[in-house]
Amino acid sequence: MKLLHIDSSVLGPHSVSRQVSSAIVDRLRQATPGLAITYRDLTTTPLAHLSGSHLAAAQGAPSSAEVQAELAAGQAVLDEFLAADIVVLGAPMYNFTIPSQLKAWIDRIVVAGKTFKYGANGPEGLAGSKRVIVAISRGGFYGAGTPMAALEHLESYLRGVFGFIGVTNLELIQADGIQIGPEHREKALAGALEAVTKLQAA
Numbered sequence: 375m376k377l378l379h380i381d382s383s384v385l386g387p388h389s390v391s392r393q394v395s396s397a398i399v400d401r402l403r404q405a406t407p408g409l410a411i412t413y414r415d416l417t418t419t420p421l422a423h424l425s426g427s428h429l430a431a432a433q434g435a436p437s438s439a440e441v442q443a444e445l446a447a448g449q450a451v452l453d454e455f456l457a458a459d460i461v462v463l464g465a466p467m468y469n470f471t472i473p474s475q476l477k478a479w480i481d482r483i484v485v486a487g488k489t490f491k492y493g494a495n496g497p498e499g500l501a502g503s504k505r506v507i508v509a510i511s512r513g514g515f516y517g518a519g520t521p522m523a524a525l526e527h528l529e530s531y532l533r534g535v536f537g538f539i540g541v542t543n544l545e546l547i548q549a550d551g552i553q554i555g556p557e558h559r560e561k562a563l564a565g566a567l568e569a570v571t572k573l574q575a576a
């Protein structure tokens with residue numbers, strides 16, 4: 375069984391989502407002998423944003439060595455995702471949504487003919503066999519009915535995009551209110567780590 379672990383927080387060891395994603399991987403590693411783990415840090419090895427040159431080169435147009443290398447990096451990301459049975463994602467909220475580094479990764483895995491296709495009844499997800507577990511961390515609170523709810527575009531976006539590519543086995547562990555104060559941070563982190571201990575084995 376293969377697990378792909380992705381982090382996207384720029385805050386290194388101070389990151390809440392990194393601590394939680396790492397705890398998730400530890401829990402699954404202990405519970406699943408022989409689990410093969412691939413780790414990708416989207417901040418130390420960022421992916422290039424998509425451009426017209428990438429899309430043209432992918433269609434066979436002549437391109438520079440730089441664009442070819444970036445296309446190969448994107449293909450490697452897609453192959454890693456397709457090969458994974460379980461994906462563990464660290465996803466902090468930046469300006470109400472995911473970090474741009476994580477968006478660049480999503481741009482490489484949401485690919486027509488690979489993870490979705492358009493059929494007679496509209497879009498159809500092709501990545502349905504995966505389990506995806508997301509460690510979310512947010513500075514504030516965005517629950518239904520709260521004043522900030524309309525600005526929640528992190529969890530809603532990830533639910534939407536993974537749903538679009540067919541993932542139905544999506545689990546979210548949230549640590550909220552991280553910037554409200556140290557007590558809130560400790561409580562949210564402890565709550566998230568407690569939720570990790572209840573995750574089903576792989």
Ligand SMILES: Cc1cc2nc3c(=O)[nH]c(=O)nc-3n(C[C@H](O)[C@H](O)[C@H](O)COP(=O)(O)O)c2cc1C
Pocket residue numbers: 383384385388389390391392465466467468469470471511512513514515552553
């Ligand atoms: C650049 C930046 C932008 C942020 N934007 C938001 C935001 O829009 N809403 C929010 O609730 N928290 C925001 N925060 C706070 C983070 O979501 C919070 O600190 C969270 O713990 C970040 O995850 P991490 O600890 O894994 O990096 C922001 C933090 C940073 C560094």
